[in-house]
Every structure is written in structure tokens, then in C-alpha cells.
Amino acid sequence: MTAVRPRWSVIALTSAALAVALAVAQVHSPLRVLVILWFVLVCPGMTIVRRLRITDPAAELTLALGLSVALATAVASIGLYSGLWSPGATLGVLVVITVVAAVLP
């Protein structure tokens, strides 16, 4: 595993910041829906998968989608089953995963 390439780190961190900002500001617009879907379904997984340095974009996206969906489902489900249902906190955990994976050397 190696550090994530800077360009993707910038995209992932910007997406995370935008997702949080739109959610906190309670903006109601299609932009918020698109940003949230993009962030949750792609960014956490892609940020981790990029560290594997897989050269094929289709394989990289496949792994990123699988990991992102699995992570979001797992984090939200653990919250719900443990009686701590909180969509905001779930988003926060995904943001932390993304940021850590993006900035770790």
C-alpha cells in the first residue's frame, strides 16, 4: 500500500467537504443529492483502492464501488442495530475514513 496520488486526494477531500457543507447547511437541491450520492458511493472506497495502485480504471472503479457500498451499508447498519441511528454521524464516519485514507502517507 502506498500513499494516494495527490490529484485523487484533492477530489476526495473536496467531495467530503462539499458533502458535509451541503448536509449541514440543509440545502435542498439536486446538487446536494448528486454530491451525496457521488461521495458515499465512490469516494471512501476509491480513496482506499487508489492506495493499491491498480492500473486498470475499470478494475479500480469496480473495487471502489463494492467497497463504498459495503462500507456505507455496514456503518449505517451498525448504528441502527446498536440503537444509535444517526444519518449525520454515519456520514461523519465515512468522511473520517476518506480523510484518513487520503492523507495517510
Place this chain on the structure above:
Amino acid sequence: MGIPMGLSVRDVAEREGRDDARPRHAATASPRVSAVIPTLNEAGNVGWVLRRLPAIVDEVIIVDGLSTDGTIEAAIAARPDAVVVRTEQRGKGAALQAGFAAARGGIIVMLDADCSMDPAEIERFIERLRPGVDLVKGSRFLPGAATTDITPFRRLGNGALLALVNRLYGERFTDLCYGFCVFRRAALEGLRIDAVGFEVETQIVVRAILRHLRIEEAPSLESPRHDGASKLHPCRDGMRVLWTIAEEHRRSRNGSGPAPPRGRATFALALVPLLALLVWALSLRKVNPDIIGPTGLVSVLPALAFVALAALTVSFCVNLGRSRTPTWLLVAHVAALIVMLYGLGAAIEPEPAFEPAYRHVGIAGYIAQTGGLNTSIDAYFNWPGFFILVAFLSRVAGLHDALTLVPWAPLAYNLLYLAPLLVILRALTADRRLIFLGLWLFYATNWTAQDYFSPQAAAYLLYLVVIAILLRWFTPPVERTTPGRRAAVLAIAIAACAAIVSMHQLTPFAVLAGMTALVLFAGCTTRLLPILMAALIGGWAAFLAIGFMDGNLSGLVGGVGALGGTLHSNLGARIGGDPGHRLVVDTRLALTGAIAAFALVGWWDLWRRGTSVRAATVLGLAPFPLLGLQSYGGEILIRVWLFALPFAAYFAAAGMVAIVERVRAVRLTPALAGATAVLLAGFLFARYGNDRMDAFSRGDVEGVQALYRIAPPGSELVAVSQPLPWQSRDYASYDYERLTTLLPGPPPAPDRPHVPLTYRIRDVLRSTAPGRAFIIVTRSQIAGDELVGTGGTPASEVQRRLSVSQLFHPVYRNPDAEIYALRSRPGSSA
């Protein structure tokens, strides 16, 4: 003897009437193995090389760079059937490009003419080119190999450049700058080689790595050349190799891959999918969904939409037939097809389609509002992964409910399926025609409509991800990678498996069947993964779905082995209804039959040619045992076909190509365009043929909204039949029933004491609904009855009886929907 430029020895020999210059193989038969040998003043060597070629080589291409020492004459003397291609462009790479273009064999050997490589090794190389391997490259540094030709300086340079390539791409090759290789033709064409000098060997290896070709190394002995001097300049050519490595790496980082062909033709071809999409979108602007006929959406599609689809199909087939078409352009065509086929609903239908999608929105809404599950309501809450994910997403996205997402679900899901499908097909073959035609057929024939807003659609995405991982990284021939990377992708597969188990009842069994089949029959190395998957399925049922399993175990396992009943509920009970619906069902059967027939031909052809078919075969067959487990509400056959379709489509693509190649009078592009156009027309009937009932009008939806306004929470809401766009809100606040469930079976026979229908409805409502009950009948329910029938009193007849009954009174009415409530006393208003 001088030979005019561009003419082969065969041409010249025929002109001069020499019999001995005829090829050894019949003129019409395709050669199996072609050897491409570049020459420049190798008169003293080429004869020895050609005479040592093994018999398996049945075509020899000599690419001569204007030799002046009698090289061509020496070549003809040693091998009269050799094809000579003369090229003015200097450089080994340029010569090889010309030779590859002239070679006709399915397997191509590349070797030097200076006697440094022993042609007798070719047979060993070809033995290593077993099914699934695309390229065998010689190595002078493997055990059993040796070189007596290389200088210490060249050895040092080769080692440094090799270390760089291995470091960049995580490989463990032992040699780099050695030009003794054997390729499959399809794999070589995909590399689009354009290097002109000695760096061509490096470009081939690096592009093969980037294209994820299966590369094997074979030990080889390198000797000093017999005659003449080497044309290699270690410093100059070493720098060119270094530059090639850097340039290829830069392109791969930018995602641009090997340089695409330039020119107006490619640019024009790239415009076709864009223009087709534009025409398609413009043609749909004035479609009136209110006049959808019994054959579904096709009846309202304008002619221009079909023109756009036909143009895209022709353009795709033209590009598929060009070996230099860039990959992105083929992907763009498939993406445009997905938008055209699966965006139709979002573009035309005034309201989201499919009744279950509304129910799924309601369940997610319940979870979002309460932050909990109600496992006593129904099975959905026992496998809630998808609904929890949707509840979370719709909350953080600021949506009132997830209904906004429903129309876009088929389009979004199918676009998401594209990446894992591409990985799966690339793992099965290096032939780009089969990869992209397989993709095209998957999307052009997937009539199953399991991509709406549903747990099945999300679980299917993860199914594709898991299968893609297992095929690419764990099933031979596997991609070379580091142990750490392999462990990481396995962890991702396990995480995806866990998500699937939490989302869906059926898909985990399809994953389990697929991975077990791969381990047992295709050499997949993740032997413990099926056991882990079985444990996940069992663990979920035992601990997190116990509330459902406790009361429904007998119902779940009762169908095991009852194949006859399953086939009846999946086939017999579905083939019926009005003529329009029967046409839809017949088209679905015909599409399935066509793909299955092409797939059988493709399987036979690939097997006959020695291509590995094991992994694709077992994955295509693995879902079928699920038929013996459950009828799955009469849908198991549809789901089994869905899980098998990627592999059926791959074999069907191979079958189509094989048929077209056999029938020599037919050209590939028009034949494929015709065949796929017929399949696409069938798809539009099969997929959207039931839209008169599956899609809802504004009146249908407004009727349901009125029902929620009128009926106080706790009421019983009764649908006369199905489908109805309800349950997207207040999922647990009402008691939802269907009249066909409350009053099952046909009306009483005439010889039985006659109880009027409305009295029977009143009586059953009084017994099941102590509070208030409301009956809703809509256009969609009447259309559903007309199309498929319910076996009970038709919805239109129930509506007529209710409208004239003294027992019920209308509380809401629009042109498409009516709501009735039970009067407290006959004739009273409440």
C-alpha cells in the same frame, strides 16, 4: 532478383510461373501460426533461421528493410512459401508493425533473423500459450535459460530497465529487452503497437501489462549471431527504451492508455454516439405516455428514436470491426446504449414505475423516521441492508423520501454494472470483439427488469463485483500481483459478501453457488471463501432474521426439490393474459432462446479452438440449481437468468462472431448490426411491453395521495387488485390488503346460493377491519387485470358494482382512480 515494393514473394512467384513458391497450406485455409521475422542484410543468417522453423509454423512473414546483400534471395531459397514484405521505413518496430499487419495466423511468433534465437524453441513457447495466456515472452535469465551474446554493459542496462518496469507495475519479470515472443493475434491487435525502433519489445511488454494480458515467461537460449554485425546501439537504444517506459507510465497515470488512432475518421465516429443520444432525447420530447397501448412503450415511441438506436448500433458494429478503435469509444457506445434503453422510463413515464419500488421507498421511509426496524411487519425488515442504506442516503441528501431517486434507478444501476461487467469479460477473454459485443448483448437483451429501485438491483451490483474479483485475481490464469494487493482485494470481496447477505434473501445463494463452482471446477484459490459465505448466510438467518425464520421456515424450505411446482409458477402461470401480454411473454422467451442458442454455438466454437471456457461455463450454470430451492414468488427463473446472463452474453458474442466468420459471404459489421438490431427491437417489447400496468399515470398517483389524506391512520386500505403505487409513505400506519387476497378465487358458481359481490366485500371488511376500510380502484389495476388477469372478479367489474352499490359510497374520484368507503347503514352517506 529485385522485387517491386509491396509485392510478396508469392505474388512475384506466381507472376513468374514458379510452382515451388506456392504456400504449403492451401491458399484458402487460414494459417494457424505465423512467424514474423524482420531482416536487414541478414543473408548469412536468415537461411539457418528459416530452415530451423518447426513444422507448426505454417506462415512465414519476412519484413525486409531494403537489404542489399541478397537477404531476400537467401530467404526464398530456404523457404519458398515465405511472404516478403518490403518496407522503406527503418527500425525493428516499424518492420514488426508491417509484419503483424501482413500475418494471418491466430498465433504470431516474433523472432530475430540473426541466429541469436533458436527457432526450435517456438514449440515450447506455443505449449505455454495455453488457454487464457495471451503472450509468452522469452527470458534469458530464467532457470534453464542462458545467453552467450550479451555484453556486461548491455546486461547492466537491461537489468536496470527491467527493475524499473517491475517496480512500476508490481511485476516479477526476469527479462525485458528480448524480442522472442509468441502472442495470440487478438491480444496483439489490442496493444496497438507504434514504436519504430528496438524499444518495440519494451512497448509490447508494458502495454501488455497495462492491458492486463496474461503474460508468461519461457526460458530461452541466446547465442551470438552467426554472421554480420548487430544493429543495436546500447546507449541510444537504451535511452529510447527508458523514454518508452516513462511515456507509457505517464499515459497510464493519465488514464489515456496506449495512444489512440488519430484522424478525422475516429473523431467522426466519436460523434455518432453523441449525435444518436441527442436525436434520441429530442425525439422523446413530445411522447404522450397516456396512450400507451397493449404492447407497451413501443407503441408511443417515435420513429426518430428507432433511427437513433439503429445509428448507434451500426456505429458500434463498425467500431467493433476496426482493430484500432480506442477502447473509450467502445465504452462510450455501450454507455449511450444504456442511456437509451434504461433511461426511457425517466424520460417518458410521468410517475415512477413498478409497484414494489413504492413499497421499498415506504420501508426506507419507516427506518429513516423511526431509526428502527419492525421485523413483525414483513420479511423486508429482516434483510434491511438496502433499506438502511437508502434511509441514510435520503436523509443526508435532504430528500423528503426516496421517491425522487426511483425513476433514475434503472439507468444508474445499469451504468454502475458497466465497470464490473467489463472486468468480468476481460478476465474471460482478451478478444475485444467478444468483450464489447458481450457487453452490448447483456444490455440489449436484459429484459428481466430487476434493475428498478430494489434490494435485488443493489445486491446484483455487489454480485458482479464479487465475481469480477474472484475471476481476475483468484481464478487461473490470475493477474500477477503482490500478496498485499491480493489480500486487500479479497477483503473487499468479503465486505461485499457481507453487504449482500444483509440486503437480500436470494442473491447470497447465487454468490455462494458461483464461488463454490469456481473453487471446485475452475481452480479458484479462495477455497475458504464459500465456507465463510455459507457461515455469513447462516449467521444472519440465525441471529438477525430469526424473527422471520421462526414463523416461516417451513414455507422457505417447503419448496426445496419441488422443481415441477417451481417451473409451473415461473412459466406456466406467466404465459397467458391478453394477446398484447402474450406477445411480451413470447418475445421474452424468444430473446432468451436466441441468446442461449448463440451461446451454445459460441461455447462449442471456443472449446473446439482450445480456448478456456471452464470459468465462464461454471458461472453460467451455477445459478440453475437455485431452481430446485424455491419458486421465489414465481420469479426464480427470471432471477436465475439474470445471474447467468453475463456469461450467456459472453458465449453468445463468441457464437455470433463464429457464425459470421464461418459464413464467408457475410461481412462481420453488417451481419452483427442486423442481428443486434433485431435483438434490440425484441428488447423494447420484452422490457417495456407491460408498461400499461407497470407505469402509473398522474391520476393513479393522485388517487393514492387522496387515499392517504382521507383515510385516518389505522384504517384498512384495500386495493381491488394490482399494481397500485402505494405504501411509499406511512408504511406501518395502515393495514394494507388486496381484495384478491381477502376474496380469493373465482366468483361463486351459478348453482351455489348467490351472494352479491358487494355484500361479500362488506362482510369480509367487517371481519378484518374493525375500524374503517377504504377500497381503491385505479386505471393501473384495471390494466393489470386486462393484461394478465387475476383469476377473480375483474377490477373493472368490481368498480362498476361498487359505483352502483347502496353499501358503499365514493369518497374520491378522478378519471383514473376512485375510492369507496363502507356506509355505516345502507343508503347513508357515511
